[in-house]
Amino acid sequence: MREQLRRFTxxxxxxxxxxxxxVNLLLVSLFYLAIVNVMVTNLQEDxxxxxxxxxxxxxxxxxxxMDSSSVKTALQDIMxxxxxxxxxxxxxTPLLTSGLQDSETVFQEDFRFGEHDDQIYxxxxxxxxxxxxxxxxxxxxxxxxxxxxDQIYYNGLYLSALYLLLLIPLSLLAxxxxxxxxxxxRNSAHTIAGGEVSARxxxxxxxxxxxxxxxxxxxxxxxLVAREAHYAAVLDNxxxxxxxxxxxxxxxxxxxxxxxxxxxxxxxxxxxxLATALxxxxxxxxxxxxxxxxxxxxxLTLQSTVGDKPTELNIAASSFQQGGRRVYVLLVQDIxxxxxLQDRLHFxxxxxxxxxxxxxxxxxxxxxEAIARASRYASRxxxxxxxxxxxxxxxxxxxxxxxxxxxxxxxxRLKECVRETDVVARVGGDEFTILxxxxxxxxxxxxxxxxxxxxxxxxxxxxxxxxxxxxSIGITVYPEDSEDAENLVKQADTAMYQAKAxxxxxxxxxxxxxxxxxxxxLSLANNLRNALLKQELSVYYQPIVGVRDQHLIGAxxxxxxxxxxxxWISPGEFIPVAEETxxxxxxxxxxxxxxxxxxxxxxxxxxxxxxxxxISAHQLYHREFFQVLDTIAIDHPQIAEHLILEIxxxxxxxxVDGASLRLARLKDMGFGVALxxxxxxHSSLSYLRRLPVDVLKIDRSFISEMTESNxxxxxxxxxxxxxxxxxxxxxxxxxxxxxxxVVLRDHGCYAIQGFLFSPALPRRDFQALAKRSVSGIGLPxxxxxxxxx
Amino acid sequence: MGLxxxxxxxxxxxxxxxxxxxxxxxxxxxxxxxxxxxVVAARSAPIDYLSRxxxxxxxxxxxxxxxxxxxxxxxxxSDTMLQEVFLQKILAMSKNAYRRVLxxxxxxxxxxxPAEARDIDKLIQMLLANPYLVSYLWKSDFPExxxxxxxxxxxxxxx
Numbered sequence: 001m002r003e004q005l006r007r008f009t010x011x012x013x014x015x016x017x018x019x020x021x022x023v024n025l026l027l028v029s030l031f032y033l034a035i036v037n038v039m040v041t042n043l044q045e046d047x048x049x050x051x052x053x054x055x056x057x058x059x060x061x062x063x064x065x066m067d068s069s070s071v072k073t074a075l076q077d078i079m080x081x082x083x084x085x086x087x088x089x090x091x092x093t094p095l096l097t098s099g100l101q102d103s104e105t106v107f108q109e110d111f112r113f114g115e116h117d118d119q120i121y122x123x124x125x126x127x128x129x130x131x132x133x134x135x136x137x138x139x140x141x142x143x144x145x146x147x148x149x150d151q152i153y154y155n156g157l158y159l160s161a162l163y164l165l166l167l168i169p170l171s172l173l174a175x176x177x178x179x180x181x182x183x184x185x186r187n188s189a190h191t192i193a194g195g196e197v198s199a200r201x202x203x204x205x206x207x208x209x210x211x212x213x214x215x216x217x218x219x220x221x222x223x224l225v226a227r228e229a230h231y232a233a234v235l236d237n238x239x240x241x242x243x244x245x246x247x248x249x250x251x252x253x254x255x256x257x258x259x260x261x262x263x264x265x266x267x268x269x270x271x272x273x274l275a276t277a278l279x280x281x282x283x284x285x286x287x288x289x290x291x292x293x294x295x296x297x298x299x300l301t302l303q304s305t306v307g308d309k310p311t312e313l314n315i316a317a318s319s320f321q322q323g324g325r326r327v328y329v330l331l332v333q334d335i336x337x338x339x340x341l342q343d344r345l346h347f348x349x350x351x352x353x354x355x356x357x358x359x360x361x362x363x364x365x366x367x368x369e370a371i372a373r374a375s376r377y378a379s380r381x382x383x384x385x386x387x388x389x390x391x392x393x394x395x396x397x398x399x400x401x402x403x404x405x406x407x408x409x410x411x412x413r414l415k416e417c418v419r420e421t422d423v424v425a426r427v428g429g430d431e432f433t434i435l436x437x438x439x440x441x442x443x444x445x446x447x448x449x450x451x452x453x454x455x456x457x458x459x460x461x462x463x464x465x466x467x468x469x470x471x472s473i474g475i476t477v478y479p480e481d482s483e484d485a486e487n488l489v490k491q492a493d494t495a496m497y498q499a500k501a502x503x504x505x506x507x508x509x510x511x512x513x514x515x516x517x518x519x520x521x522l523s524l525a526n527n528l529r530n531a532l533l534k535q536e537l538s539v540y541y542q543p544i545v546g547v548r549d550q551h552l553i554g555a556x557x558x559x560x561x562x563x564x565x566x567x568w569i570s571p572g573e574f575i576p577v578a579e580e581t582x583x584x585x586x587x588x589x590x591x592x593x594x595x596x597x598x599x600x601x602x603x604x605x606x607x608x609x610x611x612x613x614x615i616s617a618h619q620l621y622h623r624e625f626f627q628v629l630d631t632i633a634i635d636h637p638q639i640a641e642h643l644i645l646e647i648x649x650x651x652x653x654x655x656v657d658g659a660s661l662r663l664a665r666l667k668d669m670g671f672g673v674a675l676x677x678x679x680x681x682h683s684s685l686s687y688l689r690r691l692p693v694d695v696l697k698i699d700r701s702f703i704s705e706m707t708e709s710n711x712x713x714x715x716x717x718x719x720x721x722x723x724x725x726x727x728x729x730x731x732x733x734x735x736x737x738x739x740x741x742v743v744l745r746d747h748g749c750y751a752i753q754g755f756l757f758s759p760a761l762p763r764r765d766f767q768a769l770a771k772r773s774v775s776g777i778g779l780p781x782x783x784x785x786x787x788x789x
Numbered sequence: 790m791g792l793x794x795x796x797x798x799x800x801x802x803x804x805x806x807x808x809x810x811x812x813x814x815x816x817x818x819x820x821x822x823x824x825x826x827x828v829v830a831a832r833s834a835p836i837d838y839l840s841r842x843x844x845x846x847x848x849x850x851x852x853x854x855x856x857x858x859x860x861x862x863x864x865x866x867s868d869t870m871l872q873e874v875f876l877q878k879i880l881a882m883s884k885n886a887y888r889r890v891l892x893x894x895x896x897x898x899x900x901x902x903p904a905e906a907r908d909i910d911k912l913i914q915m916l917l918a919n920p921y922l923v924s925y926l927w928k929s930d931f932p933e934x935x936x937x938x939x940x941x942x943x944x945x946x947x948x
Contacts, residue, residue: 042885049883056881109945111873126841126878126943134944 012182013175020171021164028160036156040149044113051121051140054083059125059136062089086120086139089127094137107137119143181205185214188221197225241332247325249274249285249292261313261334274330278313294319294328312336352426354404355411363425363433367485370423370437374478381478382445384434385492386414386452389470389504390654391430392579393617397655398462403430405462406469413455417448433489442477442509449473449507456505467654470505472496481510494518501576524577527563532583532590537561539594540760541611543769544731544753547745552773554610554644556753557595558760559587579616588619589628596632598763599639606770612644612674617651620662629669640670644695648677656687664692674731679715688726695750696723700734703754707739720747826874827928828941833920836860839940844879847923848903850894855921862903863924865912875925878943913937 008014058078062071068091075087075095086105088094096105108116109124116122120139127135181204188201201221203214235242241258243251250271254264262269262277269277274292275284287293294317314333319326350362358366367383374381388410395403407430414424414432423435434452436445452471459466474495482488495510497518502508531537541555561569578584592613599611619625633640645666652659652675663673674695675688679702698719705712716732723730732744735754744752761769828844830836835856839847844862847853853860865871876882882890891902904922906912909930916922917936931937 045883045885048877049886052877052881052883053886111870111877123877124945125881128841 012179013172016175016178017168017171020174021167024167025164028163032156032160036152039152043145043148043152047140047142047145048113048121051123051138054140055123055125055136055138058084058138059127062127062136083140084138085141086122086137088137090133097141105139107139113145114142119146178207178210181207181210181214185210185217189217192221192224197221197228241330241334243274243328243330243332245274245292245294245328245330247292247327249294249328251277252327258332261332292328294330312339355408355426357411357415357432358423358425360425360427360433363423363427363435364485364489366423367435367488370435371478371483371485371488374438375483380439380442380480382436382439382442382448383476383478383488383492384436384445384449384452384507385474385476385489385496386432386434387472387496387500388430389472389500390617390650391469393621393651393654394467394469396618396621397658398465398467402462402465402467406460406467409460409462410456410469410471414452417452417455427489431493433492439477442480445475445477446507446509449475453505453507465655472499472504473507474499474510475507476510491515497521501573521573521577521580524569524574525581525583528561528574528578528581528583529586531561531563532586536563537587537590538762539591539598540762541598541766542753542760543758543766544610544612544751545757546751547741547749550757552770553608553751554612555766555770556612556614556646556760557591557598558614559591560760579618582618584616584618585622588614588616592628592632595643596636596639599642600636602767602770603638603642605767606773609770610642610644610672612646614676615645615647617647617654620647620651620659626665626669629666629671633669641672644672644674646674646676646697649675649680649699650677652691653687656690660690660692667692667694677733679719688722693728695729695731697731697733697753698749700754703732703734703740703744704736706743707737713743716744717747720744720749724748824874824945825928826871826878826925826943826945827931827939828879828923828925828943829916829931829937830860830923830940831916831920832936832938834923834938834940835920836940837938839923841879841941841943844923844941845881848880849890850898850900850902858921860921860923861919863912863915863922864903864905865909865924865926866905866907867909867912868927871925871927874943874945878945879925 009018062074066074071089072091072095075084075089075091078084079087079095079097082097085097085100086094086107088107093102094105094107096102105118105120107122107124108118110116110121113121119142121142122137122139125136125138127133184202184204188199191199201214201218203211203218205211205214235255238255238257241261242253242255243258244253246252250273251264251269252271254262254269258264259266259269264272264277273282274294275282278284283290285292285294312335314335316331317328319328321327350359350365351357352359367381370381373379388406391403391406394406407426410430410432411424411426414434418424418434418436421437423433423437425433425435427433434448436448439445452473456469456471459468474492474497476482476488476491476495478488481491491510491514494514494517495508498514499506499508501517501521508514538560540558540560542558543552544554544556545551546553559571559575561571561574563569575584578587595611595613599609602609602611615625647659647663652663666673672695673693674697675691675693676697677699678696679699696719698716702712702716702719706716707713720730729750730748731751731753732740732749733753735741735744735752735756737756740754741752741756758769828839835858839853839860843853847860848862848864865875873884876884876887880887894900895902904915906915906924909926912924912926913932913936916924923940928942931939
């Protein structure tokens with residue numbers, strides 16, 4: 001009751017009514033008193049004025065000489081009109097109008113209306129009549145005026161009361177007209193506060209201030225809508241799940257990310273306990289008192305099973321008070337992907353992505369562990385460093401796609417060759433390392449290396465092609481060679497280089513001497529580039545002699561390096577270095593240009609001479625190779641048919657189709673093409689037929705043993721027969737003995753090259769030799785001792 | 790003199806005061822007076838008597854020639870009751886009626902009304918200074934040094 005009264009007295013309408021009534025009551029009272037008093041005063045003034053005038057007139061009209069009877073008669077006549085109710089002029093008893101009692105009517109002169117409470121206005125008029133009385137006493141009735149005055153009072157009160165009575169409903173109406181739009185605005189604000197912000201705020205009022213208030217509220221609502229849309233967009237598009245929980249830990253709101261992360265059904269999750277949503281025990285988030293407890297801002301990493309998939313969640317909780325209750329806001333992150341990426345990153349950090357083998361980092365860590373183990377158990381371990389032979393050629397010719405396939409296949413073969421406990425790692429482009437974690441004897445590592453080399457003899461199936469790739473392996477053994485992991489790898493690398501230098505597709509154990517060789521190779525690599533600029537390199541020519549008449553028919557250009565400090569450096573030493581460092585391309589171009597220039601001058605005297613130049617696989621597949629040849633052809637127009645470009649069989653077999661196209665282009669340009677080191681590769685008859693070559697150069701390894709080995713002799717004979725069938729010329733390399741010449745001649749070899757006739761000669765010596773040959777003199781066979789020297 | 794209300798305030802000042810005093814001061818409350826009322830002039834005035842009608846005419850603007858000049862009325866506004874008695878006994882008019890007459894003469898004839906004296910001493914000074922001035926006062930205020938003379942004595946009985 002008291003609250004209702006307080007609300008009633010506190011509401012706007014009642015206050016307006018109260019204020020209006022109060023103000024009007026005050027104003028009405030003032031106006032009432034003012035107006036009524038003015039009217040009353042005027043009435044009284046008029047009455048007094050009339051009474052005075054009339055009493056004066058009566059006094060004047062009364063005759064001076066009258067007896068009392070006449071006076072009485074005259075006064076009675078005057079009183080007949082009723083205004084004068086009392087009269088006396090020298091009479092014993094005053095004359096009174098009917099109704100007045102003599103005893104109650106006592107003359108008391110009035111100078112103001114109602115001065116005496118006798119309802120009669122008495123006037124005493126001086127007569128100055130010596131014969132009569134001194135004064136005339138008259139009394140005028142005040143009753144009529146008093147009634148009028150009373151009427152005025154009553155009417156005023158009545159009208160005032162009526163006005164106030166009318167004022168209350170009117171002010172109520174006015175208050176309602178004011179409070180209704182305010183209430184409407186309040187309802188709108190209440191609706192907005194309740195979360196419903198879509199309805200526009202109505203402004204059904206003509207009150208400017210309320211219109212402005214309504215407009216301001218509408219602007220606030222619009223701003224709220226915009227802000228809500230903004231926050232909704234943020235919530236809807238937030239990558240993090242956002243949950244709002246009540247004080248009991250039940251979900252009130254969940255954004256789409258949260259629904260997705262927790263697999264919440266759109267209509268089901270409202271009111272769902274958090275633990276249920278996470279598929280956990282109900283008391284997972286209960287405090288000591290059993291109530292929901294996730295106080296403060298904290299990070300929780302929960303391993304929970306949501307749906308059918310284990311999900312790792314990262315939950316950050318914060319809370320605040322709202323309406324006397326605690327509200328929790330949770331940021332939920334699905335870090336499963338993050339963890340996967342972390343694992344992936346870890347895998348990437350420790351693995352080679354192409355082969356999925358351990359990388360150098362992991363290999364070294366595993367090697368450290370193995371060394372520690374080996375040290376503890378006094379056992380041995382071995383490190384193998386492997387490099388694929390001619391892998392760069394495959395990459396250059398077939399492209400990286402095939403190179404990658406080869407590496408993957410190579411990795412698989414390597415893993416098949418070792419135990420589960422061993423580690424195969426890819427540590428570089430075509431470099432692999434193997435940790436043989438435990439070996440009994442030093443030779444065990446060599447056996448594994450041989451097993452690997454054997455495994456690599458089988459061709460690699462790269463999509464539609466088969467390719468042969470050899471592998472060079474360096475071996476180092478703990479603890480004999482070194483007890484340091486990095487050093488072991490380095491030593492194995494050095495041994496691998498030695499294996500390559502010794503003829504590819506082989507393995508070598510590390511030795512102290514290898515280290516010196518490695519240092520020398522490094523030194524050579526550093527000096528080789530400068531050697532070209534400083535003209536330390538030169539071209540020698542080894543004559544090629546016709547088998548039948550032993551006349552000079554050509555020569556093979558061979559590069560030579562005379563180091564100012566180290567003296568002559570063998571091509572077998574610096575050519576591999578040039579290939580490793582990439583200088584081989586630059587060196588090849590230099591040799592080509594030099595030979596072209598020499599040929600141009602030699603051909604003026606020896607027009608039938610043909611000079612052979614070795615072309616490396618790098619050169620053949622280099623993008624600028626044919627531009628160099630074009631330049632040479634332009635500079636020396638007649639030179640092409642006198643140049644034979646030699647490419648090794650192995651290089652040609654890497655990509656038979658690619659090599660075939662390039663060799664055909666060389667032939668189109670007019671150059672002759674020879675297949676060098678024939679017999680060492682894996683060419684077949686079908687491949688050989690596809691290659692547009694003019695000459696087969698039989699590898700020196702077969703020639704050197706052909707007189708002692710029936711096997712090699714058979715190979716040479718077969719090659720010669722093959723060449724004959726294919727109508728190819730043959731050149732036997734490395735012919736050093738007369739018996740070899742005889743056999744080759746007997747089996748139809750076209751030409752020979754070797755120390756039997758001449759080593760490689762400087763250009764000037766070769767030119768002199770050539771002149772003698774042109775003059776019809778065949779080249780003499782060299783004594784074996786001098787030839788080899 | 791009892792409760793006395795200044796009635797000669799201008800209208801402008803009177804209404805607010807009147808309103809403020811409404812309900813607080815009843816103007817109809819009875820009051821005492823020092824009857825009778827005397828119409829007086831200076832001892833050196835050329836007349837010794839004026840009738841009630843002569844005084845009335847004099848105060849209503851009718852010139853009254855006497856020996857050596859014209860009599861001039863002076864209103865004694867020192868006492869409200871005195872004025873009421875004078876208005877009733879001599880002029881036979883109400884206060885408002887007399888004010889209207891004076892206002893009409895001022896408007897029509899450009900004649901100012903009678904001079905006013907708000908203080909008895911000042912009134913006496915004025916009368917002594919001009920023998921043609923006539924005024925009125927309570928008998929109790931009449932000076933005893935014979936400087937003035939009574940032209941008419943008007944008795945009145947109030948209580």
